[in-house]
Amino acid sequence: MPIRKPVPAILPWLTALAAAPLVLIVAAVAATRFGGVDLSVGYDLLTWTVARILAWIGLAAAVVAAALALRDIRGRGPYALAGLVFAGAAVVGFVERQGRDATPTPRDVTTNVEEPPAFSRAVAALHRGSTPAACEAVVAIPSQVLAQQATSALVDAGFVVNRATTFEVEAAHEGAWFGFVSDAVVRIRPGRTDIRVAARDARPDGGATCRLAARIARELAGAR
Known part of the structure; x- marks a missing residue:
């Protein structure tokens, strides 16, 4: 039976970093809807400034996690896959919404x-x-x-x-x-x-x- 290589200590942290923007968005929504936080903070600052920047940082972290996983797909692959899914969802969501907002629409x-x-x-x-x-x-x-x-x-x-x-x-x-x-x-x-x-x-x-x-x-x- 082949010996499974240990998971690098940094790998779970990279996955967590990839998921961070989604967690922050959920927290911003909860704070705005139920915590009385103003939209300028919950929407403009936490979501469209901090979380959007974190989305690209998380994507970079997911790519690094994927590179580390190449040495042991079975043991490290789930971390890399989760990171790519989280980071990809965040980046795609922001890019898609930015594209829609770039086209002026009547309110x-x-x-x-x-x-x-x-x-x-x-x-x-x-x-x-x-x-x-x-x-x-x-x-x-x-x-x-x-x-x-x-x-x-x-x-x-x-x-x-x-x-x-x-x-x-x-x-x-x-x-x-x-x-x-x-x-x-x-x-x-x-x-x-x-x-x-x-x-x-x-x-x-x-x-x-x-x-x-x-x-x-x-x-x-x-x-x-």
Whole structure:
């Protein structure tokens, strides 16, 4: 039976370094959502500055771990594989999101640019100065839906309804990671139902506002 070579003491540390950015991101999310940490710290500093730098350092550590594992694949391979998976996931995630954020996308979208649905006074104050734009993937519903259908569509799209009348339903959506909030209003008129979604935060959203509006539109179309 061949004698298995001992695992170098540095190998587990290299793997841990490769996993560090993902651990930091989870900690930043938890601190922001449940610890009251401001987004400028949890999102901008810990995630997009520290964790992003650590992702590339972790990738380098994973490559070193892989080189060390070549001498004993069975004994050292799991460490190297874990490091490459962790570091690769972090780097790919940051690069992919940077690519999406590099393309300007509207954070206030509507199916009716000429006459956009209006938010309630309190919500409108959060979007003062914002100009609604169109999303190619989102079009108005060419019929008058019921308020109950609009409410169900918003709930199914992940929103929490905070105001509902016969011809207008307003709701808010909270992101799963850092809790970025978007407001939505569905306006119901004879022969047409319009949608408006606006993000409260000014940071690039990678097209999330358009995707939320498209999700509402799909739910409304399915309810007809």
